[in-house]
Amino acid sequence: MRAVAVGGALGLVVIAGVGGVAAQSAGVDQEVTVLTLREALERASRFNPQYRQALNRMELEGPQRREALGAFLPSLRVNYTTGQSFRRERTALDNFGNPIQNERTGISTTSNSSQGVNVDLDLLRGGQRFHDFSRAQAQARVERLSAERELNQVLAEVQRQFLIAQRRRAQLAVEEALLAARESDYEVTQRLFELATVGRSEVLGAELDLETQRVAVREYRGLVDKAMLALRKAIGDPSLRELDVQQELPEPFDPASLDLDALLASALVESPTIGAAKASRSVGQSRLNSVRAGRWPTLSLSSGFSRSAYESERSALFAWNPEDFGGRVSLTVSIPLFRQFTTSQQIASADIELRNAQEDVRAAELDLEELVGTRYVDLETAWANVRQREAALAVAEERLRIVQEEYRLATKSIEELRTAVRDQATAQRDAVDQRFEFAGALLGLYEAAGIVAREAGLATTREQD
Template identity: 25%
Template sequence: MAFDVPGSTRWTSNYSANITAFYTLFDGFGREARFNSAKSNEAQVEQSYVRTKQQIVYSVQNSYLNVLKFEQQVKVTEENLNKDKKLLERITEQHRVGALPIGDLYRQQSAVAQDEYNLIAAQNTYNKAKADLLSLIGVDVNEEYTIVDPSIAGQLTQVQSDPPVQSLGSFDDLRRRAFESRPDYSNATEAVRAAEHGITSAWSRYYPSVGANTSFSSGANEFSQLGKNKNYNLGLSVSWTLFDGFTTNQQIQSANVGKRNSELALQQTERQISVELKKALLDLEAARKQYDASQKALVSATQDRRVAEERYNLGSGTLLDLQVANTNLLSAQVTAVNNSYNYLIQKKNFELV
């Protein structure tokens, strides 16, 4: 006999919610070491940025002073050309009336041609230095810019009143001040600190790890009843790795090597700063002596040229004597310009060091 059983459908539902939190209470000071190492790394990046910015500023100042120096050389060369042109006009007129031989005319024409060549070379050097500066500061080198500095005359005048290099202090004192102010030295110091924290972090794996955990859970067949059935749990866990295949020991050895390398890098930085400081002092002292010597030579060359011109005008001197005196004066003027700006550049270099 067959019976018909009516079909039925039954739905069941279950809702649950879980929240779990875990906090490491102690991990052998590894967390603190990693945090301090990250701070040292951040300080390294900041110090590298500061040093890079200082070097860029010095490069711009150096290029800028070179532009002003070459501009002064153009002016000196141009003034010399104008003087020789005027002298050529006078010699030409005197030769026309028979007062001077043709040799003097040819000799002065040759001098003017040489002056024109020198002016072209000076202008080319100036234009290239200007292009280098414009490229360095990030502007279009094809645009026309006028480079001026109203304060440069005062800086050049102040050179004579600058104290001697010996008055800046002893080498040990200057080196100590350099260590305190140089960002690259701070960078190397922070690298050593970061390596020390790395060793602490590596050793932390030999210590047990202690953590606290808590959880909340709730379950119900109906969503509206979900929050009524609550369960809270609070626990404490301790884990300790007894053997990890010498991985921790290898990491400690690697961290020690890293620290040693950073210490060697710090020592190298100290030596580098010391030699840079020594060279900067030597260059600054030499630049000051060269400046003083060129100023004396300029005074002598100016007087020699004046005497040679007077003798030539009176007929007791030759054109060759005047041309030699004029060449010596031009050389003294160019040397004085070079040494003046070179002294300012060496001052900037000393400040950078």
């Protein structure tokens, strides 16, 4: 993916400031791991829980297809049964079926064992199994593309947190550079006060600006720490204790270099959202064909073979080689003549679901076209703002330089100097922030197109393992 970093004099100030902050962080006992964007994304692909869960769901695609393919194969069952029973009879029946008292009352015990194997095979089901297999394939694709969409979302979130961390570092560097400038202004004001060129109130004003800037630096250091914690959570690597981000900052470019039509065409092909919608349509088509196949006759074959033993007392208990045996073979033809309009209702329902799925595809394509177009407009706006902010910063820096020189010559008041300082500080902050706004807009465009992983050069499959 295209990177975004500050250039010119502002870039030197920011990079120097970031280097100073990293050096301070390295002063702690724990080793600091400095990550590039690609390294952060690669670590997230190995350790982020949501990313790993999405990859795990992708592994179900193969078993789901094998399950659907199994409908073409026979079912095989093997069973073994053994048991014992007993009974006591105090009455019996005479030759005419009348109950009489049993003169010799006792308990009779019997045992039995049986073994059996059964094979069933559907020979003809009107093509329903083929349609079910197609539906299973389409459903597996839906789930895989849904998981791929989650992968892109996770990678986009990691990159977003990485940019936030870079942004906080750059903002802290700007504030520390401004702090150094305020310290220099304070020293100049003190010298002018010693020369009786300015009054005590101007010295206090410079000191107030200095303390205000020190507060800003402390606040941004806290923001940097929180940004690093958020990035560490997004990556999910338990081995990351202390981390920092690469000093290279985002570098804007003219969006005109992007072919919007080609990007949109690629998004319509590669977007997991569009792919999932089309796969859902295929599921609906296969379901409709499967339901229609329910009107055709079915032909099935069933066979079995069994061995059994039945003895008195416990003789047949746990018998592994019974001598009695038997078998069966049957061929069944079933013709669905009338099912109380159930089949007609199922066909109508499946047909409506298919038509709605087709509209879902159209709606998803329209949403994608609008989203990609909107994100591209945001990118163009961000680029125009970058150029405007750079021009404003150049003007503010030039004005501050002139006012500082005139202040040293006592031709400008302290208030005019403070105004120029505030304007330059605001312009410098805005210039840095706008570059990261551009980076965020570019990430939003890639996320909308569903190509975050591709632009990052990462594979969203188990092959990366």
